[in-house]
Amino acid sequence: MQECHTGLCLSVYVITFVLGFPANVLAFYTFCKKVRQKPTPIDILLLNLTISDLLFLLFLPFKMQEVINNMRWDLPYALCPLSGFIFYMTIYNSTFFLTAVSVERYLGVAFPIQHSLKRRPVYAVAASIFFWIFCVIHLSIVFIVPFIGTKDSPNTTSSHNTEVCYADFTETQLKVLLPVRLELCVVLFCIPFLISSFCYINFIRILSKLQHIDRRRRLRAIGMALGTLLVFALCFGPYNMSHIVGFITWKSPDWRDKALLCSTFNACLDPLIFYFSSSAVRKTVGSVMEGVKSRLNRCMSSLREGCFSNSFDHEQDMSSDVTTHSLCGGDVVKEKRIEV
Numbered sequence: 510m511q512e513c514h515t516g517l518c519l520s521v522y523v524i525t526f527v528l529g530f531p532a533n534v535l536a537f538y539t540f541c542k543k544v545r546q547k548p549t550p551i552d553i554l555l556l557n558l559t560i561s562d563l564l565f566l567l568f569l570p571f572k573m574q575e576v577i578n579n580m581r582w583d584l585p586y587a588l589c590p591l592s593g594f595i596f597y598m599t600i601y602n603s604t605f606f607l608t609a610v611s612v613e614r615y616l617g618v619a620f621p622i623q624h625s626l627k628r629r630p631v632y633a634v635a636a637s638i639f640f641w642i643f644c645v646i647h648l649s650i651v652f653i654v655p656f657i658g659t660k661d662s663p664n665t666t667s668s669h670n671t672e673v674c675y676a677d678f679t680e681t682q683l684k685v686l687l688p689v690r691l692e693l694c695v696v697l698f699c700i701p702f703l704i705s706s707f708c709y710i711n712f713i714r715i716l717s718k719l720q721h722i723d724r725r726r727r728l729r730a731i732g733m734a735l736g737t738l739l740v741f742a743l744c745f746g747p748y749n750m751s752h753i754v755g756f757i758t759w760k761s762p763d764w765r766d767k768a769l770l771c772s773t774f775n776a777c778l779d780p781l782i783f784y785f786s787s788s789a790v791r792k793t794v795g796s797v798m799e800g801v802k803s804r805l806n807r808c809m810s811s812l813r814e815g816c817f818s819n820s821f822d823h824e825q826d827m828s829s830d831v832t833t834h835s836l837c838g839g840d841v842v843k844e845k846r847i848e849v
Contacts, residue, residue, distance in 0.1 A: 519573060529776040530563070544556055569596075571588060589674040600745070601693065605697070610782075729785060
């Protein structure tokens with residue numbers, strides 16, 4: 510059975526959830542607001558990418574629980590294939606939407622007039638529906654494989670009598686699973702990555718020749734393109750390479766779970782792509798930061814006023830005590846003089 514180092518895997522999952530969830534919620538709010546006001550194809554695509562990331566993050570705690578229990582599944586077994594399906598489906602769904610964004614960007618600079626005339630939000634909606642259905646159909650293998658060639662309960666280890674989730678596959682299961690993984694690698698990673706590379710390389714080439722565009726905007730767009738390609742390669746490359754290695758060696762590589770951690774990080778890196786791709790996201794982030802800054806300033810000012818008020822009250826109390834003491838002392842002196 511593949512084992513993921515508890516400290517490493519749990520750290521990656523927690524960091525991804527803590528950073529990715531609020532960032533994707535902010536992006537989701539922004540794109541929903543913008544799509545309702547004036548929908549554009551790229552905003553629809555980025556909204557679906559955000560939904561995919563949020564769905565991934567909502568099921569990430571199941572992976573955390575699995576790692577904490579030393580890769581043993583002690584939750585109801587029905588949640589095992591469901592969480593695995595959501596986990597892998599959203600990963601590959603992200604590759605499709607990132608590719609669609611790259612195509613949209615390339616067509617916008619390569620054929621600006623023709624593309625603006627034929628640009629319709631309904632095309633992005635149709636493409637998004639197709640991506641979701643295509644990924645759901647392909648990743649349904651997660652539900653099927655555990656029941657192939659097993660008469661007893663799926664994925665149950667006889668030696669430890671402890672259930673594990675989507676691991677310890679039999680030879681019969683591997684005969685089905687390994688070719689399917691190779692097909693996933695080719696169709697859901699290699700082809701989208703080649704399309705994205707073609708689109709962004711040409712996007713950068715064309716954009717670098719357009720001198721009438723502001724230099725700052727041009728460099729930001731080029732940086733966004735390079736960053737997206739880098740995220741695509743680093744996040745999804747190692748995990749899909751494990752599919753190729755697994756097919757060649759006819760077994761799941763021991764490092765497959767660690768390669769999957771790179772894909773996990775994608776959920777907190779996508780918001781960076783949103784930030785550079787959408788001015789609405791940048792505006793929302795700026796307004797949120799201004800709000801946080803103003804609240805901090807108000808809190809600090811109220812704290813300073815509270816401290817000053819307490820100090821002033823304390824000084825007044827001390828002054829009144831001294832006056833009272835002086836008055837009492839004077840009365841005592843007067844009484845002593847009268848007695849004399």
